[in-house]
Amino acid sequence: MEIVLALGIGVLAGSGVWLILRPRTFQVIIGLSLLSYAVNLFIIAMGRLRAGAAPVLAARTAGDPAHFVDPLPQALVLTAIVISFATTALFLVVLLASRGLTGTDHVDGREPES
Amino acid sequence: MRLADHLMIAPVVLPLLAGALMLALGGERRRNLNAALNVASTFALIAISIALLRAADAAPSGVAGVYRLGDWPAPVAIVLVVDRLATLMLLLTSLLAAAAVVFSLARWHRVGVLFHPLFQFLLMGVNGAFLTGDLFNLFVFFEVLLAASYGLALHGSGSGRVTAGLHYIVVNLAASLLFLIGVSLIYGVAGTLNMADLAMRIPAIRVEDRALLEAGAGILAIAFLVKAGMWPLCFWLPGTYAAAPPPVASIFAILTKVGAYIVLRLWLLLFGDEAGASAHFGGEWLLVGGMVTVAFGAIGCLASQDMAKLAAYSVLVSSGTVLAAIGMGEAGVTAATLFYLVSSTLGLAAFFLLIELAERGREPGADVLAVSRELYGEEHELNDLNVGIAIPATMGILGLAFIGCSLVISGLPPLSGFIAKFALLAAALNPQGGAVSVSGWILLVLLILSGLAAIIALTRAGIRTFWAAPDRMVPHVRVIEIVPVAALLVLCATQTIQAGPVMRFMQATAQSLHVPHDYLRGVLGSAGERPDHRERRT
Numbered sequence: 001m002e003i004v005l006a007l008g009i010g011v012l013a014g015s016g017v018w019l020i021l022r023p024r025t026f027q028v029i030i031g032l033s034l035l036s037y038a039v040n041l042f043i044i045a046m047g048r049l050r051a052g053a054a055p056v057l058a059a060r061t062a063g064d065p066a067h068f069v070d071p072l073p074q075a076l077v078l079t080a081i082v083i084s085f086a087t088t089a090l091f092l093v094v095l096l097a098s099r100g101l102t103g104t105d106h107v108d109g110r111e112p113e114s
Numbered sequence: 115m116r117l118a119d120h121l122m123i124a125p126v127v128l129p130l131l132a133g134a135l136m137l138a139l140g141g142e143r144r145r146n147l148n149a150a151l152n153v154a155s156t157f158a159l160i161a162i163s164i165a166l167l168r169a170a171d172a173a174p175s176g177v178a179g180v181y182r183l184g185d186w187p188a189p190v191a192i193v194l195v196v197d198r199l200a201t202l203m204l205l206l207t208s209l210l211a212a213a214a215v216v217f218s219l220a221r222w223h224r225v226g227v228l229f230h231p232l233f234q235f236l237l238m239g240v241n242g243a244f245l246t247g248d249l250f251n252l253f254v255f256f257e258v259l260l261a262a263s264y265g266l267a268l269h270g271s272g273s274g275r276v277t278a279g280l281h282y283i284v285v286n287l288a289a290s291l292l293f294l295i296g297v298s299l300i301y302g303v304a305g306t307l308n309m310a311d312l313a314m315r316i317p318a319i320r321v322e323d324r325a326l327l328e329a330g331a332g333i334l335a336i337a338f339l340v341k342a343g344m345w346p347l348c349f350w351l352p353g354t355y356a357a358a359p360p361p362v363a364s365i366f367a368i369l370t371k372v373g374a375y376i377v378l379r380l381w382l383l384l385f386g387d388e389a390g391a392s393a394h395f396g397g398e399w400l401l402v403g404g405m406v407t408v409a410f411g412a413i414g415c416l417a418s419q420d421m422a423k424l425a426a427y428s429v430l431v432s433s434g435t436v437l438a439a440i441g442m443g444e445a446g447v448t449a450a451t452l453f454y455l456v457s458s459t460l461g462l463a464a465f466f467l468l469i470e471l472a473e474r475g476r477e478p479g480a481d482v483l484a485v486s487r488e489l490y491g492e493e494h495e496l497n498d499l500n501v502g503i504a505i506p507a508t509m510g511i512l513g514l515a516f517i518g519c520s521l522v523i524s525g526l527p528p529l530s531g532f533i534a535k536f537a538l539l540a541a542a543l544n545p546q547g548g549a550v551s552v553s554g555w556i557l558l559v560l561l562i563l564s565g566l567a568a569i570i571a572l573t574r575a576g577i578r579t580f581w582a583a584p585d586r587m588v589p590h591v592r593v594i595e596i597v598p599v600a601a602l603l604v605l606c607a608t609q610t611i612q613a614g615p616v617m618r619f620m621q622a623t624a625q626s627l628h629v630p631h632d633y634l635r636g637v638l639g640s641a642g643e644r645p646d647h648r649e650r651r652t
Contacts, residue, residue, distance in 0.1 A: 020284070020288060025280065028284055032284070032287050032288070032291075035288070035291050036291060039291045039294045039295055039298075042294075042295060042298060043294060043298040045302075046298040046299065046301055046302035047301075047302070048302075072301070072307075073298065073301070076250055076294075076297075076298065076301075079250070079253075079254060080253075080294055083254070083257045083290075084287075084290075084291075086261065087257065087260075087261060087264075087283075087287055087290070088287075090261065090264055090265075090283070091283050091284070091287065094264070094268065094276060094279055094280055094283055095280070097268075097271070097276050098273075098276045098277060098280050101271075101272070101273040101276050102273050102276075102277065107280060107281070107284070108277065109273060109276070109277035109280075
């Protein structure tokens with residue numbers, strides 16, 4: 001399970017970084033989304049991987065941390081998802097505005113002279 | 115908790131409520147009401163900050179109080195910590211905000227939508243970032259201030275702003291992701307996100323986990339240093355700041371200082387003298403990075419053809435100086451750094467406001483290249499929105515204000531910039547250990563050279579704008595536009611006259627940053643006592 005998650009994070013982050021470095025705004029926004037998925041998975045991984053355990057106390061198991069997973073990273077991830085969703089939406093608006101104002105989807109607002 | 119204790123959370127709640135109320139009352143359709151609310155909230159924030167600052171300074175520990183959200187004890191839940199440094203930054207923010215909002219009332223709040231609510235949300239994020247004692251909460255407030263700043267940077271639209279804003283947003287979104295990676299690495303190793311609790315746990319981290327912890331801290335630092343504009347993470351900054359509307363650029367002067375503030379707070383708290391094997395981790399990076407930033411900013415100042423770019427590069431010089439001085443890791447230098455930080459931020463904020471006033475009278479495009487001025491030909495009628503009474507002797511007053519800003523930014527006597535740089539160099543050249551370090555000498559040379567570069571660049575820009583412009587028209591400047599600039603400069607002058615008490619406050623602040631026992635005890639209670647508590651010579 002660790003290797004699958006590690007590979008997943010690695011592939012997502014790698015693709016995200018490559019896309020962020022591309023010159024088209026749409027590639028950049030997809031790259032940012034992929035990167036934020038990688039980061040979200042990474043946060044979960046930092047709370048230690050554990051399958052089949054709940055992040056909340058179940059009846060009669062209270063007090064024994066062996067019975068549940070760390071709830072904090074899950075709370076962090078929920079927050080991070082909401083925030084990255086909002087900022088991506090905002091970026092999408094700016095992207096469209098830039099396309100409308102400059103007539104190109106290049107990140108510099110003009111086509112490179114070649 | 116007494117009612118007065120809730121004043122501690124007011125700097126976060128008040129702007130939030132004010133911003134929400136503006137939207138609820140009809141948003142853009144009732145702009146005058148929004149403007150009134152914005153002004154009222156911002157001036158109330160000044161009063162609150164002063165009250166908190168006095169409380170923090172009066173408290174023997176330097177911590178006015180710790181606000182426990184939900185009344186859970188510190189390591190479990192989020193706390194807000196009101197100490198000297200936080201209240202100092204709060205006051206600085208609210209002063210800049212007041213100047214910017216009054217300035218914007220003349221014309222700038224009309225060039226786009228929702229200026230006032232965004233402005234309040236920005237203040238909420240900045241204030242929260244200064245107050246919070248929790249790493250993840252810091253991330254949340256960072257995102258609040260960034261989201262509002264995206265909106266404000268694009269205020270007024272136009273392709274220049276949108277292109278600059280696009281770069282700004284991408285860079286900061288990427289930095290936010292690095293922030294999250296850093297935070298989660300630190301959580302994975304130390305198991306806590308409370309800053310004080312982290313400081314207690316770091317000395318006990320096992321050797322094999324230390325590399326991971328330091329990697330986390332380093333990645334986290336990159337996120338802050340992008341914000342603070344350290345070279346080579348600063349290339350987004352000049353374009354964005356120069357393109358932002360003037361009142362927004364003026365309040366953005368505090369945003370780089372948010373990055374510097376967090377470096378100051380976290381680095382000294384987590385990697386201070388007592389952090390065991392990790393003590394002073396990354397200090398040399400701050401020092402070298404800060405110095406290179408100063409050099410880069412100074413060269414940028416000399417190379418800028420227009421005043422907005424010049425001001426943006428001056429922001430880099432200022433934040434580079436602060437970072438390098440923090441990296442020296444001496445309490446005396448830190449005190450002088452705080453003095454410099456306040457003075458340079460006030461000066462830069464005034465300068466951003468002034469630029470727009472001074473450039474208003476110039477024909478568009480004149481500042482692109484002085485030599486090609488003739489090519490642009492006909493004077494365009496500026497889109498004159500201002501119908502108020504123009505102040506008399508406009509050019510004289512603007513010129514005087516320009517001289518004031520130049521003195522503060524370049525660090526010449528008699529204004530506060532000089533005292534700040536003098537204190538900085540005096541502290542760097544008289545270290546506790548005795549011999550002056552090589553870095554002290556390099557800092558001396560760099561500070562003097564950057565001051566020289568600033569004065570050359572500013573003089574050139576001043577001559578071009580105020581003396582040599584051949585066919586300029588006298589700009590219409592309204593009283594409420596020049597008053598904020600004057601007020602910020604008066605604050606610099608006050609800082610000069612009251613240099614003694616201000617410096618004493620800064621020294622007390624630096625002391626409690628370098629020996630954070632009071633902070634730890636304030637947040638964690640008796641658990642915040644170090645096992646090997648000893649009063650070190652400082």
